[in-house]
Amino acid sequence: MRTDxxxxxxxxxxxxxxxxxxVEACARHGIMAVDPWRDQVAAIGLDESVRAIKDAGVRVTGxxxxxxxxxPDAAGRQAALDDNKRAIDEAxxxxxxxxxxxxxxxxxxxxxxxxxxxxxxxxxxxxxxxARACKMPLAIEPLHPMYAADRACVNTLGQALxxxxxxxxxxxxxxxxxHVWWDPDLAAQIARAGKAKRILGYxxxxxxxxxxxxxxxxxxxxxxxxxxxxxxxxxEKAGYxxxxxxxxxxxADWWKRPGDEVLRTCIERFNSVC
Amino acid sequence: MRTDxxxxxxxxxxxxxxxxxxVEACARHGIMAVDPWRDQVAAIGLDESVRAIKDAGVRVTGxxxxxxxxxPDAAGRQAALDDNKRAIDEAxxxxxxxxxxxxxxxxxxxxxxxxxxxxxxxxxxxxxxxARACKMPLAIEPLHPMYAADRACVNTLGQALxxxxxxxxxxxxxxxxxHVWWDPDLAAQIARAGKAKRILGYxxxxxxxxxxxxxxxxxxxxxxxxxxxxxxxxxEKAGYxxxxxxxxxxxADWWKRPGDEVLRTCIERFNSVC
Numbered sequence: 001m002r003t004d005x006x007x008x009x010x011x012x013x014x015x016x017x018x019x020x021x022x023v024e025a026c027a028r029h030g031i032m033a034v035d036p037w038r039d040q041v042a043a044i045g046l047d048e049s050v051r052a053i054k055d056a057g058v059r060v061t062g063x064x065x066x067x068x069x070x071x072p073d074a075a076g077r078q079a080a081l082d083d084n085k086r087a088i089d090e091a092x093x094x095x096x097x098x099x100x101x102x103x104x105x106x107x108x109x110x111x112x113x114x115x116x117x118x119x120x121x122x123x124x125x126x127x128x129x130x131a132r133a134c135k136m137p138l139a140i141e142p143l144h145p146m147y148a149a150d151r152a153c154v155n156t157l158g159q160a161l162x163x164x165x166x167x168x169x170x171x172x173x174x175x176x177x178x179h180v181w182w183d184p185d186l187a188a189q190i191a192r193a194g195k196a197k198r199i200l201g202y203x204x205x206x207x208x209x210x211x212x213x214x215x216x217x218x219x220x221x222x223x224x225x226x227x228x229x230x231x232x233x234x235x236e237k238a239g240y241x242x243x244x245x246x247x248x249x250x251x252a253d254w255w256k257r258p259g260d261e262v263l264r265t266c267i268e269r270f271n272s273v274c
Numbered sequence: 275m276r277t278d279x280x281x282x283x284x285x286x287x288x289x290x291x292x293x294x295x296x297v298e299a300c301a302r303h304g305i306m307a308v309d310p311w312r313d314q315v316a317a318i319g320l321d322e323s324v325r326a327i328k329d330a331g332v333r334v335t336g337x338x339x340x341x342x343x344x345x346p347d348a349a350g351r352q353a354a355l356d357d358n359k360r361a362i363d364e365a366x367x368x369x370x371x372x373x374x375x376x377x378x379x380x381x382x383x384x385x386x387x388x389x390x391x392x393x394x395x396x397x398x399x400x401x402x403x404x405a406r407a408c409k410m411p412l413a414i415e416p417l418h419p420m421y422a423a424d425r426a427c428v429n430t431l432g433q434a435l436x437x438x439x440x441x442x443x444x445x446x447x448x449x450x451x452x453h454v455w456w457d458p459d460l461a462a463q464i465a466r467a468g469k470a471k472r473i474l475g476y477x478x479x480x481x482x483x484x485x486x487x488x489x490x491x492x493x494x495x496x497x498x499x500x501x502x503x504x505x506x507x508x509x510e511k512a513g514y515x516x517x518x519x520x521x522x523x524x525x526a527d528w529w530k531r532p533g534d535e536v537l538r539t540c541i542e543r544f545n546s547v548c
Contacts, residue, residue, distance in 0.1 A: 111501040117458070146420040148456035149483045149499045159458050182422035184391070184433050209423045214488060225423045227385040 001271040007033035007061040008266060009203065009247035010040055016259035019044050020052035027056040029263045033243050035062040035100070035201075041090060050093055061243045062139060062174065062201050063087070063096040068104035069123030070116040070153070076107070077119065084127045088136050097242075098139040098200040099131070100174050105150045116153045124167055132170045139174040139200035140164065144182075146214055156180070157189040164198050175235070176203035176247065178218055181226040187234050194238020202235050204228060204274055205248045216251035220265055222273035232274060244274065275545040281307035281335040282540060283477065283521035284314055290533035293318050294326035301330040303537045307517050309336040309374070309475075315364060324367055335517045336413060336448065336475050337361070337370040342378040343397030344390040344427070350381075351393065358401045362410050371516075372413040372474040373405070374448050379424045390427045398441055406444045413448040413474035414438065418456075420488055430454070431463040438472050449509070450477035450521065452492055455500040461508050468512020476509050478502060478548055479522045490525035494539055496547035506548060518548065 008031055010022045017025060019040045026034055034053070041049045053060060066087040071077045091099040103120040110116065124138060131138050142160040143152035154160050157173060157180050164171045173193055180186055193199050206224030211217050221228055232244075246266045248254050254262050282305055284296045291299060293314045300308055308327070315323045327334060340361040345351045365373040377394040380387065398412060405412050416434040417426035428434050431447060431454050438445045447467055454460055467473050480498030485491050495502055506518075520540045522528050528536050 106499055111499050111504075113456070113458075113501070144420065145418060145456040146485075146488075149481060153456075155456055155458065182387070182419040182427075182429055184387075184429065207423060211420075211488060214420075214485060225380055225385050227387070230385075 001267055003030040003032070003267055005243050006031055006267065006270050007035055007243040007245040008263065009035040009064065009245050011037055011064065012246055012248045012254070012266070013259045013262055014040065015255040016262070019049050022259070023052050023056040023058050025259055025263060027058055029260070029267060031263065031267070032057065033059040033061045035060065035064060035245050035247070036094070037064045038087060038090065041094070046090055046093055053094060060094050060096040061245060062098050062100050063091040063094055065100045065102045066138070067101040067152070070104045070107045070119040072107040072109060077123065080123060081126050084123070085130050088127065088131050088134050091136050092134045096136070098137040098172070098174070100139045100141050100201065102141055102143060103152045103154045105148060105153050113148070113153055120153060121163060121166060124163065124171065128167060128170055137200050138171050140171060141174040141176060142179055144179040156183055156185070157193065158185060161189060161193055161196070161198060164196070172198040172200035174201035174203060175199060177226050177228060177231050178203070178205050178207060181207060181231065186231070190234040190238050194240060199235070199238060199240045199242070201245060202240060202242065203245045203247045205246065213251065216249045218248045218250055220248060220254060221246070221269040228274045244270065246270065275541055277304040277306070277541055279517050280305055280541065280544050281309055281517040281519040282537065283309040283338065283519050285311055285338070286520055286522045286528070286540070287533045287536055288314065289529040290536070293323050296533070297326050297330040297332050299533055299537060301332055303534070303541060305537065305541070306331065307333040307335045309334065309338060309519050309521070310368070311338045312361060312364065315368070320364055320367055327368060334368050334370040335519060336372050336374050337365040337368060339374045339376045340412070341375040341426070344378045344381045344393040346381040346383060351397065354397060355400050358397070359404050362401065362405050362408050365410050366408045370410070372411040372446070372448070374413045374415050374475065376415055376417060377426045377428050379422060379427050387422070387427055394427060395437060395440060398437065398445065402441060402444055411474050412445050414445060415448040415450060416453055418453040430457055430459070431467065432459055435463060435466055435470070435472060438470070446472040446474035448475035448477060449473060451500050451502060451505050452477070452479050452481060455481060455505065460505070464508040464512050468514060473509070473512060473514045473516070475519060476514060476516065477519045477521045479520065487525065490523045492522045492524055494522060494528060495520070495543040502548045518544065520544065
């Protein structure tokens with residue numbers, strides 16, 4: 001079974017392994033690309049993470065995550081900028097191909113979505129010169145509207161692409177099927193993203209029915225209702241030839257299974273479903 | 275405090291009262307408009323429901339709900355049409371000002387959203403002549419994208435208005451803040467809805483952070499993050515002068531409180547927050 005062009009977002013096995021164990025396991029299964037999270041890097045240290053990735057010989061197709069720009073005051077927003085610059089530096093040290101941005105939701109005690117969205121645009125604009133200097137593309141990830149309040153006020157691919165149009169060179173999008181599958185405008189927006197060469201990542205998992213937890217009940221590809229071959233068709237038609245990254249948060253199911261079983265299943269479903 | 279132009283969706287007190295008790299309680303609190311659900315009508319019978327509404331002297335600003343058009347086979351789709359015609363007849367008997375449509379999600383075992391959306395358009399078109407003959411406007415309610423799979427594949431106001439444009443006279447939209455508050459295109463689409471005289475209902479509640487249940491954890495106005503005055507501004511600017519309907523599904527909170535406290539709170543928050 002093919003594993004080229006397959007990447008594993010390391011959140012998928014975060015409960016089973018630390019970063020070194022996870023990248024070694026991926027390589028053992030023939031998966032030669034990963035996307036680690038910052039807390040996974042912090043847990044073993046940046047230097048050891050760089051070594052582990054080099055030792056395993058895997059590519060880093062993305063790094064999760066920067067973002068979380070909105071804050072109630074200037075000090076909070078500045079802290080977010082500083083943190084994003086550190087994330088960019090870490091991504092560069094890891095040799096990541098992009099930094100994924102989960103942009104943040106409403107600032108505490110605010111109900112002003114327009115203001116939050118402006119804070120996001122301003123925040124990305126403020127860190128973009130540093131990202132460009134580090135040659136680190138910023139992948140804006142639109143999140144499902146159910147996360148609009150507390151995680152990301154960029155909720156459609158169209159909205160993310162508007163931001164890219166505004167911000168220009170060095171920005172792009174990460175397209176995660178979980179967040180965008182419902183969008184009636186999806187085909188047109190993926191085509192738009194491809195035409196503008198903005199697709200920096202393609203993430204997959206599945207939407208379970210019922211979904212029992214709004215954050216931690218993502219499904220393995222094939223176990224839910226997302227028409228993954230159809231979305232892949234759109235992505236390929238848009239000219240994207242990069243990796244497909246499996247990203248599954250699953251507190252009650254996949255996080256409880258042996259990591260090797262999870263990776264085997266990812267490979268099987270990547271070949272049979274996606 | 276004002277109660278004119280306030281309507282109570284009777285799901286808000288469904289655990290406390292039957293339909294007769296609920297409309298009597300509304301009238302006692304000076305709330306002279308309601309929106310009952312079909313199962314509440316069925317529980318005491320249509321004739322008794324008509325009498326209870328007449329006895330209390332309340333208006334029926336909407337009736338919940340028709341819809342659920344997609345089905346895996348022709349027999350299932352025909353059953354949905356028959357059921358929708360009965361819902362139209364019931365709405366007419368109750369003197370309702372519209373029938374709210376929750377259009378339905380993916381048919382069982384399907385992943386084809388485009389097909390589901392076509393079934394919805396075809397289904398509404400098929401019952402529209404009966405609705406027109408009964409002078410019963412059909413209010414298409416876009417539901418939050420988190421319900422796309424299992425409740426409604428119409429997920430934005432823009433999409434609902436496109437359907438109205440396609441189907442024409444006798445169709446409109448019910449705009450529920452819970453479903454649409456996150457939409458970056460909301461102001462433009464509410465203006466569009468107003469211009470085309472399509473706003474048949476305006477429903478309010480609040481989005482809680484965190485939301486603990488995807489269906490039954492809606493908040494009382496003011497307890498969440500929706501900027502209700504801002505949405506009201508859009509609605510008024512769009513020329514809507516009809517009722518504002520409170521619709522709260524709250525298994526762990528408001529459904530457990532005394533009905534009179536719920537209605538008192540609805541009135542207070544309608545005056546202070548919305």
